[in-house]
Amino acid sequence: MRRPEDRPAALANRRGDAGAEGQDLPEDGGSEESHGLEDEVDASTPESRRLHALLIEFSRYRSLKNPLAGICEDLQLTPTQMHALSWLGNDGPVQVGVLAQRVGITRKTITGVVDRLESMGLVERTRDVEDRRAVVVRLTQPGSNVFARIDRGLDASLRRVLDLMGPEDRDAVFGILERMLARLTAEAEAADDDSQAG
Amino acid sequence: MRRPEDRPAALANRRGDAGAEGQDLPEDGGSEESHGLEDEVDASTPESRRLHALLIEFSRYRSLKNPLAGICEDLQLTPTQMHALSWLGNDGPVQVGVLAQRVGITRKTITGVVDRLESMGLVERTRDVEDRRAVVVRLTQPGSNVFARIDRGLDASLRRVLDLMGPEDRDAVFGILERMLARLTAEAEAADDDSQAG
DNA sequence: TATTGTTATACTCTATAACTATA
DNA sequence: TATAGTTATAGAGTATAACAATA
Known part of the structure; x- marks a missing residue:
């Protein structure tokens, strides 16, 4: 890993979260590694389609x-x-x-x-x-x-x-987005703990 | 009003047509008129926020x-x-x-x-x-x-x-998106009829 | 005359490499 | 030595204006 500072840097400012940001900006090299495209190439699901x-x-x-x-x-x-x-x-x-x-x-x-x-x-x-x-x-x-x-x-x-949604759908969307955000935050924290502990 | 076609155009096209499209691109002039920003400036709602x-x-x-x-x-x-x-x-x-x-x-x-x-x-x-x-x-x-x-x-x-959603939320999202799309399509057709009839 | 696409020009975005100043 | 930011350079995106060929 070439940039030990980026994770902390992204975390240090603003609010605690935003953990996993920025470490993949093509700042100084590191463009040779694959982005895992090949690995998941065939993993398309009916839902994703x-x-x-x-x-x-x-x-x-x-x-x-x-x-x-x-x-x-x-x-x-x-x-x-x-x-x-x-x-x-x-x-x-x-x-x-x-x-x-x-x-x-x-x-x-x-x-x-x-x-x-x-x-x-x-x-x-x-x-x-x-x-x-x-x-x-x-x-x-x-x-x-x-x-x-x-x-x-x-x-x-x-x-x-x-305006394209009815009131019920609107409520549903807010709930869904909040649950997604909670999951994202949990993932970020887990990754953070992981990188600190192991 | 320099572009009488812009409202219908934005809605009218989509898909096989291609004929009616693109009038809303800043192709030939028409960048002075406001985009209605001022009109809706204060219409922010709790939900939009x-x-x-x-x-x-x-x-x-x-x-x-x-x-x-x-x-x-x-x-x-x-x-x-x-x-x-x-x-x-x-x-x-x-x-x-x-x-x-x-x-x-x-x-x-x-x-x-x-x-x-x-x-x-x-x-x-x-x-x-x-x-x-x-x-x-x-x-x-x-x-x-x-x-x-x-x-x-x-x-x-x-x-x-x-993957950030549970199965139920995923189903809900599909339903919501499809209803939104239906409404968009209906709007487009209404605008289309409108522009043809009157 | 209007429309489709291209050319010419100018500015912005973007990345890479080299550099300065600070840590 | 490493990091924050700038400068220089080059290529791509973008719009405007002028132009060509076709409708």
Whole structure:
């Protein structure tokens, strides 16, 4: 294992959870190992195929994804920029590297993204007082305003989805999502304990 | 209102048609009108906020989206290229412009994407015999093989999601998705009738 | 005249490699 | 020596504008 810091780093910030994040960003090498694609190639199940088919049908409806694209256009931002602003809005100031992990791009890439957001006046950089190698990014006031618009736009998209469900289905969905999240959290904690203990 | 067709268009198409599609792409102008963001800005509901919060929690778990990125890396393809190959595999040969709509990019952009896929030998272009202005793209045999790998990779991702649910929740989800799809289809047909009748 | 696709241009995203500063 | 971030370079994605061929 080449990057002993990534697991702790991802865990250290924000809230305790988010355990298994980021260690698979193609940061420094490590792209030769297979991702296990071959192993599970034939493990398709009737249910996965059914879900797959359903999702393909959904994706034919542009009206469902347009709202997001509409926000981009309205605000004259790229998807990556919106993504970065969203995380800054949700998590508050973070180190540049952490933001990169959240958005799912490398640290080299995030530099340019933050550069442009900074030149638009939406974010600002400051040195981390505790670790002077690190740079902390945060939303400016204009950035916060833009974040609020993004957030409202996302909310509007979600309402579109919820409107496709009856009240009972909506309740059911919340229950299901919460149980899934609980399982994910449990998995992450188990993996965490595992890596600490063994 | 510069684009009288955008509302119906977004709903009207989908599937065999391809004729009515894509008018909502920012193809020829029309980026000044608001996307209705302002109108629904304050319409946030407790449920949409709850869903929003849940989805943010989910998105903190990189392990859920990684499989997709892993496929990209394994196959040395960009997300857009994978997206295009997916649609070609699912829908068969289509006009270049239709593919652009499926992927969600403009016709100017799809040209370069198809160029690169063609130079990789994954797709081929032929003139449309019925409309000689148009160009039809289709998967080559190597392209079909790559599509099969993409498809299996996606299936693996879906299995990961399904594994987070108990059997009952899984059944419930299928029912909910099918009802949502039915409602979407009904909306689309209603809008279609509407645009034809009045 | 309108539509399909391409070309030319410019900017953003993205990764890799090399570098600086700090730990 | 390792880590955080930037710079330089190169390739891909993306939109806009101008253009060609066809309808």
